[in-house]
Amino acid sequence: MADPTKVFLDEDDIPTHWYNIVADFPTPPPPPLHPGTKEPLVPDDLAALFPMGLIAQEASTERWIEIPEKVREIYRLWRPSPLHRARRLEAALGTTARIYYKYEGESPVGSHKTNSAVPQAYYNAQEGRMRLTTETGAGQWGSALAFATQIFGQTCEVWQVRNTYESKPYRRILMETFGATVTPSPSDKTEVGRALRERFPDTTGSLGMAISEAIEEAAKDPGASYSLGSVLNHVTLHQSIIGLEAIKQLEKFGEQAPDLLFACAGGGSNLAGIAFPFLRENIEGRMNVKITACEPAAAPSLTQGEYRYDFGDSSGMTPLLKMYTLGNEFVPDPVHAGGLRYHGMAPLVSHAYHEGLMKAIAVKQRDAFAAGVEFARAEGIVPASESNHAIAGALAAARKATEDGTSPVILIGVSGSGQLDLPAYSEFLAGNMLDA
Amino acid sequence: MADPTKVFLDEDDIPTHWYNIVADFPTPPPPPLHPGTKEPLVPDDLAALFPMGLIAQEASTERWIEIPEKVREIYRLWRPSPLHRARRLEAALGTTARIYYKYEGESPVGSHKTNSAVPQAYYNAQEGRMRLTTETGAGQWGSALAFATQIFGQTCEVWQVRNTYESKPYRRILMETFGATVTPSPSDKTEVGRALRERFPDTTGSLGMAISEAIEEAAKDPGASYSLGSVLNHVTLHQSIIGLEAIKQLEKFGEQAPDLLFACAGGGSNLAGIAFPFLRENIEGRMNVKITACEPAAAPSLTQGEYRYDFGDSSGMTPLLKMYTLGNEFVPDPVHAGGLRYHGMAPLVSHAYHEGLMKAIAVKQRDAFAAGVEFARAEGIVPASESNHAIAGALAAARKATEDGTSPVILIGVSGSGQLDLPAYSEFLAGNMLDA
Numbered sequence: 108m109a110d111p112t113k114v115f116l117d118e119d120d121i122p123t124h125w126y127n128i129v130a131d132f133p134t135p136p137p138p139p140l141h142p143g144t145k146e147p148l149v150p151d152d153l154a155a156l157f158p159m160g161l162i163a164q165e166a167s168t169e170r171w172i173e174i175p176e177k178v179r180e181i182y183r184l185w186r187p188s189p190l191h192r193a194r195r196l197e198a199a200l201g202t203t204a205r206i207y208y209k210y211e212g213e214s215p216v217g218s219h220k221t222n223s224a225v226p227q228a229y230y231n232a233q234e235g236r237m238r239l240t241t242e243t244g245a246g247q248w249g250s251a252l253a254f255a256t257q258i259f260g261q262t263c264e265v266w267q268v269r270n271t272y273e274s275k276p277y278r279r280i281l282m283e284t285f286g287a288t289v290t291p292s293p294s295d296k297t298e299v300g301r302a303l304r305e306r307f308p309d310t311t312g313s314l315g316m317a318i319s320e321a322i323e324e325a326a327k328d329p330g331a332s333y334s335l336g337s338v339l340n341h342v343t344l345h346q347s348i349i350g351l352e353a354i355k356q357l358e359k360f361g362e363q364a365p366d367l368l369f370a371c372a373g374g375g376s377n378l379a380g381i382a383f384p385f386l387r388e389n390i391e392g393r394m395n396v397k398i399t400a401c402e403p404a405a406a407p408s409l410t411q412g413e414y415r416y417d418f419g420d421s422s423g424m425t426p427l428l429k430m431y432t433l434g435n436e437f438v439p440d441p442v443h444a445g446g447l448r449y450h451g452m453a454p455l456v457s458h459a460y461h462e463g464l465m466k467a468i469a470v471k472q473r474d475a476f477a478a479g480v481e482f483a484r485a486e487g488i489v490p491a492s493e494s495n496h497a498i499a500g501a502l503a504a505a506r507k508a509t510e511d512g513t514s515p516v517i518l519i520g521v522s523g524s525g526q527l528d529l530p531a532y533s534e535f536l537a538g539n540m541l542d543a
Numbered sequence: 544m545a546d547p548t549k550v551f552l553d554e555d556d557i558p559t560h561w562y563n564i565v566a567d568f569p570t571p572p573p574p575p576l577h578p579g580t581k582e583p584l585v586p587d588d589l590a591a592l593f594p595m596g597l598i599a600q601e602a603s604t605e606r607w608i609e610i611p612e613k614v615r616e617i618y619r620l621w622r623p624s625p626l627h628r629a630r631r632l633e634a635a636l637g638t639t640a641r642i643y644y645k646y647e648g649e650s651p652v653g654s655h656k657t658n659s660a661v662p663q664a665y666y667n668a669q670e671g672r673m674r675l676t677t678e679t680g681a682g683q684w685g686s687a688l689a690f691a692t693q694i695f696g697q698t699c700e701v702w703q704v705r706n707t708y709e710s711k712p713y714r715r716i717l718m719e720t721f722g723a724t725v726t727p728s729p730s731d732k733t734e735v736g737r738a739l740r741e742r743f744p745d746t747t748g749s750l751g752m753a754i755s756e757a758i759e760e761a762a763k764d765p766g767a768s769y770s771l772g773s774v775l776n777h778v779t780l781h782q783s784i785i786g787l788e789a790i791k792q793l794e795k796f797g798e799q800a801p802d803l804l805f806a807c808a809g810g811g812s813n814l815a816g817i818a819f820p821f822l823r824e825n826i827e828g829r830m831n832v833k834i835t836a837c838e839p840a841a842a843p844s845l846t847q848g849e850y851r852y853d854f855g856d857s858s859g860m861t862p863l864l865k866m867y868t869l870g871n872e873f874v875p876d877p878v879h880a881g882g883l884r885y886h887g888m889a890p891l892v893s894h895a896y897h898e899g900l901m902k903a904i905a906v907k908q909r910d911a912f913a914a915g916v917e918f919a920r921a922e923g924i925v926p927a928s929e930s931n932h933a934i935a936g937a938l939a940a941a942r943k944a945t946e947d948g949t950s951p952v953i954l955i956g957v958s959g960s961g962q963l964d965l966p967a968y969s970e971f972l973a974g975n976m977l978d979a
Contacts, residue, residue: 112554112616184548184627184631191620217962221923254923276969284916284919484722527713
């Protein structure tokens with residue numbers, strides 16, 4: 108096939124193993140700590156919330172972890188995801204750069220989140236845990252888990268950040284279409300929710316608060332599990348299939364490696380998913396990819412936070428994680444990229460950043476949406492609010508390359524579709540978007 | 544690749560020619576008539592509204608019409624579209640049938656409409672017609688034309704049926720994101736719109752009314768064209784790539800032919816697009832596919848209408864078309880499948896139906912959505928409201944096959960994604976959906 112615009116792979120090319128960056132870090136990442144004893148966590152500490160299959164992955168130092176056949180069978184509904192050469196965007200920019208994007212928006216819920224939701228539901232079902240609770244920001248993770256749990260006959264209860272529950276009803280309906288129940292957070296259903304509402308009566312909610320509620324609910328019921336859509340090691344592990352596929356697809360385009368890689372980063376699962384397989388190539392000396400995490404200016408954990416142990420939720424119920432954090436009580440401005448409104452950053456992403464293995468930039472949402480509209484008009488894909496942050500980083504780099512007369516290969520991780528973010532586009536186009 | 548779940552083709556397998564069923568009909572379809580003289584239309588009669596490139600296609604009897612390279616280049620953004628084997632749906636139904644679906648929801652606007660919007664914008668631009676007006680029901684056609692026109696630097700003005708303009712703001716925003724202007728119809732901007740509002744002050748609008756407005760506006764300006772998203776011969780021609788791809792893809796699955804084909808039918812472009820290439824195989828004796836048009840019970844032109852000459856719009860501004868019609872003043876109930884709320888049926892589809900070359904059924908919207916939810920939970924794709932009508936037809940056939948102990952190959956045309964139809968799903972799930 109001559110000069111393709113996009114490259115798929117056969118379903119047989121869906122990776123058979125997830126890639127675990129822990130095996131290849133030059134220095135080991137700091138362990139999570141028990142919040143009471145401050146000692147490194149042992150598997151049993153997590154048994155109330157997670158099935159052993161996931162706990163084992165959380166602590167694993169194996170490089171490759173086999174993907175269960177049942178999970179691969181479900182991945183086949185939408186994977187491998189396409190890698191596009193952004194030919195029309197390149198022409199619109201008049202750039203000397205070659206721009207590629209890996210598009211995760213064709214999944215059942217329009218984002219990369221199903222890549223982890225399916226194995227999480229699977230491992231829970233294997234151990235008979237048939238009730239899952241979770242949080243969601245923009246609703247992408249919640250709808251992914253709603254989709255995955257109904258496959259295995261599980262029930263799914265989602266606490267959705269109040270800001271997005273109210274401003275983005277479509278994703279709530281999507282969760283309900285897949286059979287989940289959805290509660291705006293903070294809610295009156297949990298102790299922690301009631302306490303938060305008393306303390307912050309006007310709060311628009313945050314991922315940290317919603318996590319606290321979902322954890323409280325799961326911890327009360329031995330048959331229930333809590334499920335997290337980002338941050339944890341096993342989530343970044345599951346997402347590694349994005350980067351593994353992209354490496355094969357770039358080869359099919361005749362490219363040896365990207366020079367620059369941009370991905371949005373909230374909790375870090377999307378960034379880790381596309382970047383860690385390339386980071387391995389860097390570590391082993393086969394590539395020299397400059398990886399840039401694109402975070403929102405409203406929640407700039409890498410660029411403005413501290414690298415220290417902190418809680419994953421707002422109420423201090425989780426283990427202590429060594430990560431870049433804005434403090435677990437930080438509540439970001441209600442920007443549209445609900446999936447990025449998180450106070451911390453995945454410990455493995457934080458470690459990579461701390462070790463100088465990747466860069467980070469903070470992007471304001473108006474700049475993100477300006478890039479998103481430019482992308483949509485050229486490529487015909489309206490990107491998710493979150494993905495726009497990566498696109499903004501990439502477009503700036505492409506423009507700089509053109510000025511400099513260089514021709515870098517740029518790879519963008521486009522984590523999802525923005526069809527359900529259209530009200531945010533409307534605000535942007537009308538000039539009413541919050542300058543945050 | 545063993546037992547795939549879905550089959551893509553290479554971009555080089557995007558058809559090089561559109562297929563024109565007119566060349567293969569056993570009897571010629573009746574010509575359109577001039578509304579004044581009642582004589583068969585000549586090309587010049589259409590020159591005020593359409594560019595000659597499209598007028599030539601409208602009247603063509605050639606079997607194959609070459610797709611311009613520039614159009615194929617844009618098709619490559621999302622085509623070939625995938626053909627899925629609905630393995631999980633088959634399992635959920637416990638059916639003996641083998642079910643396949645051709646999915647058009649991964650286009651820039653989530654439906655098959657871009658297949659015709661791109662060539663329509665192209666031929667207009669070739670002749671310097673840089674202002675296009677159109678109507679839209681659910682917003683799928685309008686957003687497709689908005690996408691296509693901005694590629695060629697054209698302006699796009701869309702009259703959207705008031706019912707969907709108000710109930711489905713997301714598609715309006717999508718049109719605006721691509722740079723179009725959108726007006727709810729009937730509007731005060733046109734003479735015909737003002738007359739309709741005076742006559743029917745509470746009307747929720749109809750496709751017929753919106754067509755009248757868009758035509759009036761285009762007819763006033765020699766540099767403007769009117770663009771129609773369905774019904775006309777050149778639109779069904781452009782959509783033929785759906786069926787042409789599906790034939791190749793079924794072969795890759797090892798199937799010789801479908802036994803049953805279901806597609807939703809409003810104006811008829813989606814149905815014609817997937818069905819006519821198979822109908823050719825039937826006519827030439829290579830296949831024996833039973834084709835069923837699935838129309839909404841709220842606008843049952845094939846199953847309840849008369850086969851006669853009628854206007855394409857509500858105000859009698861178009862040529863007279865020989866078609867199955869409910870009468871050009873018919874205003875369907877405000878069902879959610881806005882794309883199917885049309886009083887008539889494409890003349891070529893009507894001719895095929897009249898000649899006994901295809902069947903038709905009418906589906907009530909609650910039954911359509913029940914099938915859509917079943918499909919979504921199994922396949923992870925939330926189908927468009929319109930597509931649900933085809934899925935309902937197919938699921939009934941699969942259940943009957945299981946009862947009868949037969950194993951037909953069923954092909955469903957899934958015309959689009961329902962992500963922007965989620966409010967309709969919400970109504971259905973809550974039990975509040977109009978029984979129409």
